[in-house]
Amino acid sequence: MTHIGAVGLNTFREAVRDRVLYNLVFFALLMMGAAVLVGQISIGIEEIVIVSLGLSAISFIGLLMAVFIGVGLVSKEMDKRTIYALLSKPLRRWEFLLGKFVGLVFTLAVNTVAMSAGLFLALLYVKHTLERSDAAVLIAIYFILLKLAIVVALALLFSCSTTSLLSILYCAGFYVAGSFVQEMRTLRSDLAGPVAAAIMRWLSYLLPNFENFNVTGLAAHGAKIPTALIAQNTLYAALYCAVVLAGAAAIFSRRNFK
Amino acid sequence: MPGPAIEIDNLTKEYPYGFLNLKKKTSLEGLTMQVETGEVFGFLGPNGAGKSTTIKLLMNLIFPTSGHARLLGKSTTNVEMHRDIGYLPEQPYFYDYLTAAEVLDYFAKFYDLAPADRKARVQNMLKKVGLETAGKIQLRKYSKGMLQRVGLAQAILHDPQLVILDEPMSGLDPVGRREVRDIILELKNAGKTILFSTHILPDAEMLCDRVGVIVGGKLQGIGAPGEIVGIKAHEMEILFALPNLGQNSSPLLAKATRMGDRYRLQVPEQDLYAALDQLRNGEAKILSVAQVKPSLEEYFMHLVAADRAQAAAVEVTGK
Ligand SMILES: Nc1ncnc2c1ncn2[C@@H]1O[C@H](COP(=O)(O)OP(=O)(O)OP(=O)(O)O)[C@@H](O)[C@H]1O
């Protein structure tokens, strides 16, 4: 446990020292610009614009970080040969992998919390007040974080078995496909042929279902997000990460370091 | 009496390559040897001989095709083994966004030391490898030799019983090499076992209780540095002068080399007395008789040459 924490903390420290968190400046500028603009032109849709834009930006920036840093978590240590000294310590390979995962998810959480603060400030600026229904935005942000955790796990899995470039492509592919899981399931067999429809349906259960994590629409309109969905998504993300990380650990444990 | 610190049993490593990985390159072939507790063992071999391959197999960084090894009585697959082992990788590189002190502190966390103890050890180690003043500089600004020192520090940080160093002297200036030698001797005096690989032969000759010479993935010889070169037949060197040159018609003279008014003759040990008799008959004045000691270097060159010849032969017949 302390080993995983040590690796995780170092991963966070690396992100901080490599100035990854500077992306927050970009987000802050975006939110400020949007808030000022919206404040000037509209009547009544300020909240919808700010929340939609803010959540999309949080999700997009988070995704970029999750994929690009996630793919490099292990491969960078192998390329730079820092892993030799580290794995000659009494550190199990799965502990290393899990530490890397925890470290990046923690980094993403810190980043997301900071961006959320910016989003709420912008909201406060245009609405002059916050209501109870704005809690839905918090839940939407939580879902984004769950989604990012799954992406990090996938990035680790891919980067344990293939090159960085391919890993990035696979991550992007999984993300896009995972956002259309519902469509794949309901694909009509008279259009695609029965075999293709069956394959699509099976594939849709292997892919991470990112659709369930997208509640931007609900949050923007201040609608209530069902408690059952929160529980379901939390459980789903935890299970999905566990399975993917177990696969990554199995591959990584057999790996020869050249 | 404790058992051997390292037991290697028929260790073989093949790397698949080529189309569909059908071909195999054998980097290490059936290595069997032991390193005794408290010994300084030198692992010698030319570039590409399989030294680093062996060491990485021992550290469980790569996995053997066949065979196995035990370190301090524990199988290499047992993570707990690392608790009492220090390892310096070849051309070490560490997190360049950390300082030397931070890297050492990070590594120390895996040995479950108390924070205060950790801090003291880190300072101690920095001092030992001569980096006290550079301890707070990020490693991206370090020179090669300084990184090598950080590598050495992290290898001995936790006071291990067995220290495995892959080319500890590479990249160091004469002062640094001397310091590493002193550290190795200090470890030996503290009863630790040390295995290090090198192709700097004088270092091995000076430091090692025993050396193993590996060429082309195969162990070619193992023993004390003096003993291992003694396997080759000894030659004797005779220095003599010829005051009355004209009368001498010894056939030996043709084989001798002339240096001013002196001659130097090298003969196999068993022919020494016969040669001396002949020289006496020729009224030569014997100046000195000495044993020609082949150095580790000569032995090494001899093995490498033999391996090259063999490899060439294989290449020709292999077609
Ligand atoms: N990942 C790999 N894939 C294929 N061949 C490899 C791999 N790693 C090492 N080899 C081969 O194994 C052989 C032994 O390499 P090794 O690194 O053990 O040599 P070494 O004795 O440490 O040499 P040096 O003195 O140059 O460090 C070399 O011929 C090398 O080409």
Ligand SMILES: [Mg+2]
């Ligand atoms: Mg080597």
